[in-house]
Amino acid sequence: MRTMTLGKTGLTVSEVGFGCIPIIRLSQAEAVNVLQRAFERGITFYDTARMYLDSEEKIGKALGRVREHVVLATKTTQREGKAALAELETSLRLLGTDWIDLYQLHQLSKPEELETALGPGGVLEALRKAKEQGKIRHIGFTSHSLEMARKLVATGLFETVQFPFNLVETEAGTTLHPEARTRDMGILVMKPFAGGILDDGGLCLRYIRQFPDLMVLPGLDSLEYVDEIADLYEDEREFSAADEARAEAFRAELGSRFCRRCGYCQPCPNGVSITNAMMYGVLAKRLSPAKAVKFTRESMESVRQCIACGECLDRCPYGLPIPDMLTELLEMYERHCNECLA
Ligand code: SF4
Ligand code: SF4
Known part of the structure; x- marks a missing residue:
């Protein structure tokens, strides 16, 4: 497994990380096995969130003994400083660690939340203090709104950005990513398989690998899947003309009517799911x-x-x-x- 530097955080991480949402549905024993297999296969970056139920606890159990050798990232959806610090303490306890390498503002997409988050008494101010105390090493954010993500990058306040990017959701590649690069931010990629819609893992990963500073975060939930992804990442093949033709076919199939499942359209006042x-x-x-x-x-x-x-x-x-x-x-x-x- 190749490693890379995550922008100005200076963190050395494996080229592919472990998105931890799917371990929610595993038993603790299963999750521990899957996480440990990932570590054995060279994956050193684990991305979870306070809202991913018991995933922090499972990570703590699985990786406690190798804590010094892994990079742990988690997130808070809280926008007020006090509430965010309470979540941070919970994450530290469940992960069984004294520090979190990357702490992210989770799903910061709504304009009305921005002022609270970045203003006095907001989450960012609180996290900066936690950083001074050594509880957090780096601060980033995640978003599903391209407009908001670009705005947050432009503030210069964050060290990393996490946003969807894959061969059918390419917008970030021409806007957000270049802007983040000029600020030397770490760029994390969520939804590399478009939320499970794209079923050719090799094609998806080769597409993203064309951009060597992108750190990709597939959600992993079984030993077989960990091995499959690790094998794909050890495959040095480059994105080819045939791959581009296949990608085009996917784009044509999904077309301009491709729903990203971001959920911003909800709730419907008439109860439509x-x-x-x-x-x-x-x-x-x-x-x-x-x-x-x-x-x-x-x-x-x-x-x-x-x-x-x-x-x-x-x-x-x-x-x-x-x-x-x-x-x-x-x-x-x-x-x-x-x-x-x-
Ligand atoms: S329809 Fe809803 S879930 Fe789909 S892309 Fe639009 S806002 Fe997101
Ligand atoms: S009733 Fe139909 S058009 Fe109106 S919000 Fe619900 S889904 Fe959208």
Whole structure:
């Protein structure tokens, strides 16, 4: 496993990190095994969050004995300083450590939260004090809003940025990443497989590897998957013309109507489960119509409550025509239901 330097943090990390959301669904023993296998395979960066339920505790149990050799990152969704410090203390206790290498403001995307977070008594002020006390070594942020992420990078207040980037969500590559580079920030990539929509792991990783200063964070949840990702990262093949053709085919398939599952369109005042319903077409293609109907029935039935009020339209940062898409997806779902009955 190759290593890299994470921007101005100066941290040396493996080129691929461990996104820890999926270990939530594992038992503690399973999670410990998976985390330890990742360490054995050379993965030294582990990214969790206070809101990922018991994942910090599992990391603490799995990696406590090798603490000096791993880089631990966690996050808080709190915007007030006092509440954030309480979360920091909980994270330190559960991770079983005296310091957190990278502490991130989690999902800072809403403009109304910015003033609180960066103002007096806000989370950033509190974290700077915690940094002086040695409880935190570096401060970064994560976001799903390109506009907000660019604004935060421009403040010069953060050492790292974590944002979605993959071969179909490429916007950050031409805007956010160059801006972060000029400030020598560490750049972390979430959703390298577009949230599970892209099923060719090798292709996705080769795409991201074209940019050697990007640190990628796939979510890992089994020994086999850890080995698969580590093997892919030991494969030195470069992104080829054939890869680009395949990437283009994915882009064409998903098109400009690709829902990123960011959830900003929610909640719907009429109870439509928008984000889940928006995935119906992709699921039907990737699984099978019968399975998609079974897994998404509740969400798809909620689409009948849509009155096309348009409230969600303003909230979608990607400008997707949500009510029209929901109507089309509901028609597809009904067709599949009928086929399943036939
Ligand atoms: S357009 Fe439909 S889905 Fe969107 S907010 Fe209105 S009722 Fe909900
Ligand atoms: S419809 Fe837009 S806002 Fe809603 S989850 Fe998809 S991309 Fe995000």
